[in-house]
Amino acid sequence: MHHLCKRLTRNMTWRPRYFDIGVNFSDSMFQGFYNGSPTPKHPCDIEDVINRAHLFNVDRMLITASTIKESRDHLGLCEQYKNQFSSTAGVHPCSVANEFYVKEEDSFTEELRPDVSEKLAELKSILIEGYNSGHVKAFGEIGLDYDRLHYSSKHQQLEMFKRQLDILKEIQFRIPLFLHMRAACDDFINIIKPYIDDGTVENGVVHSFTGTEEELNKLLELGFYIGVNGCSLKTEENLVVASKIPVDKLMIETDAPWCEIRKSHASYKFISPYPNIFYPAISTGELNEAKPQFKLDDNLPFPSIKKEHYTKHSMYVQQRLENWREEAPAETRVGVLSRPLIKSRNEPAQVGHVAEILCKLNDITDDSDIEKFIDRVFENSVKVFH
Numbered sequence: 031m032h033h034l035c036k037r038l039t040r041n042m043t044w045r046p047r048y049f050d051i052g053v054n055f056s057d058s059m060f061q062g063f064y065n066g067s068p069t070p071k072h073p074c075d076i077e078d079v080i081n082r083a084h085l086f087n088v089d090r091m092l093i094t095a096s097t098i099k100e101s102r103d104h105l106g107l108c109e110q111y112k113n114q115f116s117s118t119a120g121v122h123p124c125s126v127a128n129e130f131y132v133k134e135e136d137s138f139t140e141e142l143r144p145d146v147s148e149k150l151a152e153l154k155s156i157l158i159e160g161y162n163s164g165h166v167k168a169f170g171e172i173g174l175d176y177d178r179l180h181y182s183s184k185h186q187q188l189e190m191f192k193r194q195l196d197i198l199k200e201i202q203f204r205i206p207l208f209l210h211m212r213a214a215c216d217d218f219i220n221i222i223k224p225y226i227d228d229g230t231v232e233n234g235v236v237h238s239f240t241g242t243e244e245e246l247n248k249l250l251e252l253g254f255y256i257g258v259n260g261c262s263l264k265t266e267e268n269l270v271v272a273s274k275i276p277v278d279k280l281m282i283e284t285d286a287p288w289c290e291i292r293k294s295h296a297s298y299k300f301i302s303p304y305p306n307i308f309y310p311a312i313s314t315g316e317l318n319e320a321k322p323q324f325k326l327d328d329n330l331p332f333p334s335i336k337k338e339h340y341t342k343h344s345m346y347v348q349q350r351l352e353n354w355r356e357e358a359p360a361e362t363r364v365g366v367l368s369r370p371l372i373k374s375r376n377e378p379a380q381v382g383h384v385a386e387i388l389c390k391l392n393d394i395t396d397d398s399d400i401e402k403f404i405d406r407v408f409e410n411s412v413k414v415f416h
């Protein structure tokens with residue numbers, strides 16, 4: 031009896047807390063623009079996205095910058111949404127050609143732009159300013175991506191990975207790294223190892239990890255944390271590797287609006303319908319539609335609509351609420367009348383699914399063990415990006 035009471039008390043007070051370490055809020059999809067189309071499909075809905083995240087205790091987020099402009103813009107975004115998230119500052123390997131190399135006709139040469147030093151100085155000053163204001167918690171995304179050499183060549187990536195790491199030698203503080211590494215493990219390690227050995231680099235996370243077990247072990251040996259998202263969990267091979275990441279080195283992320291977990295992925299079978307321990311039930315109030323016009327998401331209590339139907343859904347909600355005007359105040363945080371998820375656009379509220387998959391891969395099924403696991407993963411990120 032005593033045991034049961036204790037258990038009930040704990041379950042009533044414990045709530046999952048998530049830290050989504052990879053959110054691309056600068057992506058135009060959060061402004062309503064998709065696939066390069068100049069016409070928005072919906073207005074900017076970042077506030078809705080943040081509200082949905084908070085409903086499910088995604089209490090912390092790191093928004094990732096990929097260019098110098100984004101790094102600068104994120105300072106303003108962090109100021110605007112105070113205490114909602116922090117940012118990184120850095121130039122992504124896929125962006126280094128565009129940022130630092132001379133363009134001739136339609137392609138980039140291997141020649142550095144004449145203003146490369148000024149650009150790096152600008153990045154350094156953003157890093158210092160962001161660090162001092164508390165908005166920038168990591169240096170990145172920097173690294174190597176050999177899967178997408180059409181954006182930046184190997185030579186360009188290697189050169190600018192080094193030149194960016196050199197910035198760390200010139201600043202007076204230590205800041206964790208937010209690293210991007212795809213199909214480039216040996217070169218990645220060769221470049222970064224000397225900076226670890228001389229104390230320039232203290233810690234960091236290799237995010238969106240999709241490598242082999244051997245690569246995983248090499249990165250763990252260097253002391254790095256490993257960030258896991260939907261892209262890290264696509265295939266059965268991915269799942270085997272993901273299950274080998276020690277809990278004390280694990281971080282979770284969505285990489286939103288990218289890297290969603292699709293029905294065709296090997297990991298999808300591990301996601302349970304809402305509500306569950308990863309997504310505790312939220313009151314729906316009194317408003318229930320007998321025959322809703324819009325369907326809820328399969329695993330979350332929000333409508334999931336095609337971007338083309340955004341306006342239609344808004345009008346439908348407005349009309350239903352007007353019909354109900356005489357009744358009790360409407361509860362529309364969840365349910366068919368709540369603000370919609372956009373189909374195939376990932377967002378921070380979904381990060382709990384990554385946690386659930388990782389729990390199941392680690393054979394963690396007991397409630398108290400799940401709680402410990404979720405707390406531990408949250409604390410890993412809090413500790414590094416404090």
Ligand SMILES: [Zn+2]
Nearest residue numbers: 171210237238
């Ligand atoms: Zn990345």
